[in-house]
Amino acid sequence: MEQGLRRFEGKTAVITGGATGVGFSTAHRLASEGARVVIGGRRADTGSEAVERLRASGLEAAFVRADVADANQVRDLMDQAVRLYDRIDILINNAAIFTPGRFMDTSWEDWRRVFDVIVSGAYLCTKEAARRMIKEGVQGRIVNVSSINSTRALEESSHYNAAKGALDQLTRNTALELIDRGIRINSVALGFIDTPMSVVDGVKEHETDWFRDIYVARKKIPQQRSGQPEEAAGVIAFLASEDASYMCGAVVAVDGGLSITF
Template identity: 60%
Template structure:
């Protein structure tokens, strides 16, 4: 028996990187999958790939930072599959900004997508789960940046910190309804987000020197999207039935070193 047979999963930003690996993992384990994203061509292609591999999948176009889009996309998924049992809040973006020099217009969109996107999606899906009596599961894809600071990413780091705290707060508020909320905190993972200004930072000399050769990542390599997806699937499954409000680093040991 597949772990997610009969379940529907809603994955934001599920067309690429960790989100797509997660969508594929759930589909392989029997779930119907709804991918939400902004880019129709990429999203439709991802859903097509999942269907071609034998899964049930749809793409629904919308921006998680817009509450009306979230409500519409969640409704579309419910219309097609009848219910949502699992939500994966994965959508994010990051554009480097200098904290002092940047305008609010440059800082806020990143915070909006990650923090407000998680808030809109969690509340919308939780309302559906509660109304339908679904004892569901929500997994937030946070980051070790939630508790580490780096230059030029104050918006991203602050939003991931908010995401971790939202994980704990919503875990407490939704537990009485039988809904569990947890998070994964990836370190460096090889995805489209690793490409900054056309260069994959995981292939640079500085990354290889500091993180691989000098083993700042104790496991001496970046992670693969599938290695994050497997922990997300675990947290969403009954195997994690007594895990509630946890934020779990999946980073090859990076966050335990200094």
């Protein structure tokens, strides 16, 4: 980050799933550039810990317990953000869940829960945040955190991949409909990022032999490594800033070049 950069001075950012991984790194990045951040999440313990870490660095942050799949809790999240900081300027739809499972073994409950969090959560948060942005005349910025899996097939990921594909299309359609209201919406499509979600059944997939063989040794990822949360946060911050003023409905790959190989 450029020393002394303050692109978000006086702005309020709501970040769902902001207590860990990419969400926390984004919260830290935006707050470091002057934003007042509100972290929304289901777990009060991790949320409170994240806020304590930010405040220990002299940054302004608050946590609101909220399940993004629950319309009432999303409404309360946005209301509390306004009560705390008067307005909402930025929304980062980052909340997601993933549990591997083959299509024929995936239960309806598992399928629905993934869609509820990733797609319905973004729908609810975008609508509630946009209503408040429009009411206050805010030139809002919304960034959805998607995945390059949205355009690819991968075994044991049908529910997650389909949900991310829907999120990309939600990005495009809401960007089209809300740009006239002064709200600019874009998305990042992440590749392999070193976060808690990359640990499956106690194994960190980026440290396995198959990852080193396929993605590193064979250069399936041209940069030959997984990404760090801070690298994803940098692009998210860019899209949330006026540096991206002529971007609307874009889905930007942050994947070390994985999406250009085959």
